[in-house]
Every structure is written in structure tokens, then in C-alpha cells.
Amino acid sequence: LNFFITFIEVRKDRRGERFDVEDGITSGDYLEGFLRGTRSALYESGRESITISIPEVNAFNLGMLIALYERAVGFYGSLVNINAYDQPGVEAGKKAATKLLQLQKQVSEKLLPGRGQAAEEIARAIDADPEDVFHVLRHLASNNPQIKLEPAEEPADDRFSFEEER
Template sequence: MESLGKKLDRAGQVVHQGLAVYGNKGSTDQHAYVQQLRDGVDNFFASFIEVLEDPAEIAPIDGEVPADFLSGFLQGTRSALMEGGRQSLSITLRRLDATSLGALIALFERAVGLYAELVNVNAYDQPGVEAGKKAAAGILELQAKLELLLADGVARSLEELRQSLALDSPEPLFWILRHLCANARGYQANGQWGQPSSLLFSRG
């Protein structure tokens, strides 16, 4: 999803392009997942991946072969979606091994690249991912400054901490301090968590 989720296309035009990809195996999430796909908004296609050879490490249980149930779920789900007019495609592997798994990954990698070409976005530029990493680094830097400020043992409110650290909002401080206070780091919060403005934070 990170390769296709783009705000801008290659011409710099705002397009908000992307695909949401979800997956499960066997009967996992059968109720909520398939119910949504069959009777919900028809804005998707489903990809079924089938492995013909049963895994040797899964032995029969009371004479029943677990893989038979998985095969039944696959065929039943595919049939239910077809009856609901939903689009799908099926990919069949003879067996699951390093070769077939590698080929499957390569197939979807190429599908992503092709789709990106069709909608004119750069699949290999990921500014959203980079923005998340930079934001996380900024939070860790802010935490270090906050811990240094509270090292003197003086109790301070969120607003006092915000002013001392020259922030526009106390919200990141609240999240950082909530984490620190919950993990025996020596930080204390006096007041009501449900009323952040009442809290006084200190390091004992």
C-alpha cells in the first residue's frame, strides 16, 4: 500500500491515489470480512491464492483432513462472491516452497509497478513513510528534552512544560508523559488523567 498511496502524481497534480490491501487465511474473519465483501461497497477485487498439495506437517484429526476444510472455504467464499457479482481472480500453486513463494512475491511486485504506471504515480517514492520516520525521531528528541527539564524534580503542568519547550500544543507531551508514568521510569503524575490540565508531572 505504501508504494501506491500517493498525494501527487508525477506531474505534481493532487490525485490522492492508492489501494487498500487486506488479507486473511482459511476461515479467519470469515463473518465480518466476507460479509463486507459480498454485500458491502463494490469497490474492490479479491485475489485467492490456493496451494494444491496439503502440508505434510498437518496430520489428519479423527480421520478428517484439515486441508479439505481450507479448500472448501476457498471454493465456498469464491462462489459466494461470484453470486454477489464481485470480481475476483485465483492463483494456484502446486506446492508452497521457496520457489513458488518467491515467484508469488515477484508477481505482486510487478503488479504494483504496472498499476503505478497506469495511474502515473511513482511507486518507489514514499514521502509518507519518510514523514512518519521523521515525526517519530522528533518525538524521541522531544522526550529527551522533556526528561532533562523534569530532572530537577520540580512539578510542572502540561502548560508550563509546553511553554518551557516552546511548543504549539501540549498534546505530544501528554502522550510521552503518559507512557513514562506507566512504566516505572520514576515519573509521577498528580491529578486526573481525564482532565489533563489538572495534572502536575515530576520526577521523584
């Protein structure tokens, strides 16, 4: 087959204090187990894989991985005689991103000061996909201090509102 799987292993689970999800076991321990278990299962079924290990997630290591993959994509494209940076999927992705940014503007305009609304309510008002609207709202609430999230028991019931600057 003309592919292999790349695993990225982060050696340091987290900054700060250790947090056990079970007695003596962290979520990082689970992730390491999943990585090693999946890698072994692939090997046993004849699938190729490589593992890149980084000491921790930080700006330098993430930038290094991005640069590595940019070069690998270009190099692979030259091996199979294609322009890896001019593919139909890339253009489709750009068009989809443009649509999502337009949706973000529509969603932002529908947010009301002090009145929380669920994603589905906003989606109906602008005739959009509720899941897309939900993800736009989560993004806005995470990155714009004026967009407030009131979490509910179920994510579909989360309420979002706009808080005017004082």
C-alpha cells in the first residue's frame, strides 16, 4: 500500500500537578497505552507506521512539526509527480472556510445582548446547519470576550449571548 501512519507522541502529559483519572493512572497514561497498543496492532497486521516523539507541546515543537509536514508533503508530491499545493481538495477547503466565515458573521449578528440562545435557535433563524452554528459559537465564545457561553447539561442546550462593551 502507498501509505503509512504517523503517530506523534508527546512525552510530557501536562504542565503542573499530576491528575489521576484512576488510582495511579492519568489520561496521559491512557493515551500512551492507546498509542502503543494501536501501533502494535498495526504492526501485527503488516501496516507500516512511524512515531515522532516530542518532549512537550509548545510553540517551538508545534512549529517544528508543521514545518516537517509542509516539507514532507512537498517532497512526496514531487515523488509522485503532482503539485501537492494545488489540489482540488485544497480549493474546496478554501471555499468551505469562506462559507464558514460568512456563517460566523451571520451568527454574530444574531447574538443578542444578555439573552442566551441555543445554537439550534440561531441556526433556524439563519437557515443554517445547527452543528456548524454550534461550532462557530464555541469558537467565538473561546476567543471573543464579548461572547458569553452558559454551559448546560447537554452541549446542544448551551446558551450563547453577546455582552456589550462597557
